[in-house]
Amino acid sequence: MNNCEYQQIDPQALSTPIPTPTLPQPTVVVEKEKREKARKKWEVFPGKNRFYCDGRIIVAGQSGVLPLTIGLILVTTGLFFVFDCPFLVKHLTVFIPAIGGVLFVFVVISLLQTSFTDPGILPRATPDEAADIERQIDSSGSSSYRPPPRTKEVMINQQVVKLKYCFTCKMFRPPRTSHCSLCDNCVERFDHHCPWVGNCVGKRNYRFFYTFIVSLSFLTAFIFGCVATHLALRAQGGRGLMFALQESPASAVELVICFFSVWSILGLSGFHTYLVASNLTTNEDIKGSWSGKSGAEDTVNPYSYNTIITNCCSVLCGPMPPSLIDRRGFVPVEASSQTSATEMELPMLPVKKETNVCAQGTKDLLGSASRSPCPTTGKPQPVAAADPAVTFNPALISDPAAMPSLTCGGRHHSHTTSPPDEPRHHHHHHNRHHRTRSRRGRGSKRPALHISNPAYNASLSPPSSPGPRPSHTGARDPRRDSIVALH
Amino acid sequence: MGRSWDFQHDNDPKHKAIFHNLQELRHSASLANKVFIQRDYSEGTTCRFQTKFPSELDSRIERTLFEDTVKTLNNYYAEAEKIGGQSYLEGCLACTTAYIIFLCMETRYEKVLKKIGRYIQEQNEKIYAPRGLLITDPIERGMRVIEISIYEDRASSGSSSGSSSTSGTSAR
Numbered sequence: 001m002n003n004c005e006y007q008q009i010d011p012q013a014l015s016t017p018i019p020t021p022t023l024p025q026p027t028v029v030v031e032k033e034k035r036e037k038a039r040k041k042w043e044v045f046p047g048k049n050r051f052y053c054d055g056r057i058i059v060a061g062q063s064g065v066l067p068l069t070i071g072l073i074l075v076t077t078g079l080f081f082v083f084d085c086p087f088l089v090k091h092l093t094v095f096i097p098a099i100g101g102v103l104f105v106f107v108v109i110s111l112l113q114t115s116f117t118d119p120g121i122l123p124r125a126t127p128d129e130a131a132d133i134e135r136q137i138d139s140s141g142s143s144s145y146r147p148p149p150r151t152k153e154v155m156i157n158q159q160v161v162k163l164k165y166c167f168t169c170k171m172f173r174p175p176r177t178s179h180c181s182l183c184d185n186c187v188e189r190f191d192h193h194c195p196w197v198g199n200c201v202g203k204r205n206y207r208f209f210y211t212f213i214v215s216l217s218f219l220t221a222f223i224f225g226c227v228a229t230h231l232a233l234r235a236q237g238g239r240g241l242m243f244a245l246q247e248s249p250a251s252a253v254e255l256v257i258c259f260f261s262v263w264s265i266l267g268l269s270g271f272h273t274y275l276v277a278s279n280l281t282t283n284e285d286i287k288g289s290w291s292g293k294s295g296a297e298d299t300v301n302p303y304s305y306n307t308i309i310t311n312c313c314s315v316l317c318g319p320m321p322p323s324l325i326d327r328r329g330f331v332p333v334e335a336s337s338q339t340s341a342t343e344m345e346l347p348m349l350p351v352k353k354e355t356n357v358c359a360q361g362t363k364d365l366l367g368s369a370s371r372s373p374c375p376t377t378g379k380p381q382p383v384a385a386a387d388p389a390v391t392f393n394p395a396l397i398s399d400p401a402a403m404p405s406l407t408c409g410g411r412h413h414s415h416t417t418s419p420p421d422e423p424r425h426h427h428h429h430h431n432r433h434h435r436t437r438s439r440r441g442r443g444s445k446r447p448a449l450h451i452s453n454p455a456y457n458a459s460l461s462p463p464s465s466p467g468p469r470p471s472h473t474g475a476r477d478p479r480r481d482s483i484v485a486l487h
Numbered sequence: 488m489g490r491s492w493d494f495q496h497d498n499d500p501k502h503k504a505i506f507h508n509l510q511e512l513r514h515s516a517s518l519a520n521k522v523f524i525q526r527d528y529s530e531g532t533t534c535r536f537q538t539k540f541p542s543e544l545d546s547r548i549e550r551t552l553f554e555d556t557v558k559t560l561n562n563y564y565a566e567a568e569k570i571g572g573q574s575y576l577e578g579c580l581a582c583t584t585a586y587i588i589f590l591c592m593e594t595r596y597e598k599v600l601k602k603i604g605r606y607i608q609e610q611n612e613k614i615y616a617p618r619g620l621l622i623t624d625p626i627e628r629g630m631r632v633i634e635i636s637i638y639e640d641r642a643s644s645g646s647s648s649g650s651s652s653t654s655g656t657s658a659r
Contacts, residue, residue, distance in 0.1 A: 109585040317578025
């Protein structure tokens with residue numbers, strides 16, 4: 001009987017004719033041979049994200065107004081360099097374009113990193129895991145009313161924290177994790193979904209986001225100052241401001257853009273500096289999780305280190321966690337006749353290490369062994385009969401989907417089809433326009449053109465938190481919508 | 488017939504192959520159950536796993552061995568996520584280079600993750616596979632759980648699961 005199992009290994013999937021799969025030195029060869037059959041995990045990713053460059057770049061489903069953000073930055077800086085810098089270099093110093101250039105590079109790089117980095121997406125629970133959790137809920141089930149609330153309480157640093165069950169991802173969300181309905185993912189240390197950046201801001205890209213808004217506020221302030229100086233110098237000698245503006249109309253454009261941007265961006269930077277110093281997320285701040293408004297009076301932030309320096313350092317300079325979704329790994333082939341030999345997939349690596357793919361010899365061995373321990377025969381009944389105490393659901397053992405759960409939210413990504421990226425674009429276009437229109441229509445005090453705070457536009461008043469936050473008086477609604485829509 | 492997990496003393500070359508290749512474990516065994524060790528959030532959001540011994544493993548492995556494994560893993564993760572001198576240096580350096588350095592350099596976290604992978608591999612080979620268990624690296628489950636798969640030897644179907652652990656003593 002055991003011999004039969006051996007021969008079920010598909011020799012085609014191996015680069016060598018030996019039936020026992022060897023160490024994955026031939027990952028690259030295997031990869032080529034399986035290219036027609038196996039797909040990469042990003043292709044079957046159940047969230048609403050889009051992937052480019054073979055999974056190296058990840059963006060949210062809706063790109064929001066990222067093109068507008070990039071456009072505004074490029075246009076303003078371009079005009080600055082072309083129209084203002086020559087004059088200022090002649091009259092002042094050559095360091096002006098140098099500083100402007102450095103700031104511009106920082107802004108663009110951190111913006112791209114914020115947009116294209118995995119914010120800390122949690123992969124969905126495997127079917128086995130989901131079943132185990134369900135079993136625990138049912139066994140401890142005290143649901144006298146339906147539906148059961150599905151929360152779990154844990155003690156974190158002597159503070160009671162409620163963990164909610166995510167129905168989409170089929171797991172109890174870790175603390176500070178939230179489900180983004182726009183991206184349809186649970187994101188760790190979820191801050192907010194930023195339409196300006198076109199991505200969620202979470203654990204992994206919060207430092208990029210912070211760098212972006214801080215450097216952008218410096219850049220806008222710098223350009224504003226330089227343009228004002230430029231116009232002032234031109235208007236010297238009694239010639240007047242109008243004369244100066246006529247000579248350099250581009251400066252007027254820059255002045256307008258920067259004037260309206262600088263307040264909102266500076267305000268946003270101040271707000272996020274406050275959040276960083278107290279180790280809070282925007283999500284928690286809005287909900288008032290730790291300020292005692294929506295609960296017991298004794299709530300303190302259990303994650304704070306109680307000193308500003310330590311909080312700042314841990315948030316901004318802490319170790320960079322790895323990406324938990326293995327975008328570029330191969331989906332394990334789920335056919336029950338094909339056994340472990342076909343599951344020699346790429347190791348779990350962050351995106352930037354795709355060049356070192358072949359290096360993880362021993363890890364592959366275990367990885368492919370452990371990644372989908374599906375039984376080859378798919379006949380769990382004898383086992384269940386042998387040990388009636390095993391309450392494991394046989395139906396789930398034989399479920400070949402060892403990859404993250406595809407049963408929910410996988411609109412385009414059913415593993416039975418081969419989903420291209422394109423349909424997602426069209427799907428979300430109208431959503432984006434709807435959102436931007438609804439944002440602008442909320443009585444915004446500012447013109448729609450400015451580079452301003454993400455999703456802060458409406459006229460709601462902020463909760464009573466310290467710190468200058470003029471830019472967030474509004475647009476709680478879109479964010480609240482997205483946050484309230486979380487389940 | 489290979490009823491026991493005593494691969495080291497079994498002279499059948501086929502069973503030697505089973506021992507040396509964890510993937511072959513599945514050909515002679517069938518998955519009976521999976522145990523999930525959940526995260527322990529009592530110290531915050533840093534990665535720690537509960538060391539509570541699950542009852543399903545009672546007859547399979549000694550409690551101390553299991554707890555040692557989990558504690559070592561917890562220590563590894565604590566080392567990876569430690570905020571201290573080196574992580575600050577790494578963070579500040581990355582900040583000054585606009586985080587481009589993350590594209591070129593392997594972070595400390597990734598180095599520790601590799602160590603963890605090797606450790607789990609070694610634990611599986613030495614301790615868990617001989618007992619018919621297999622630990623899945625938590626990184627493959629989103630760092631949410633340690634998944635331990637319990638295998639039943641097919642040849643022993645019809646008898647209870649306890650019999651397959653008889654060689655636990657000799658497999659060391």
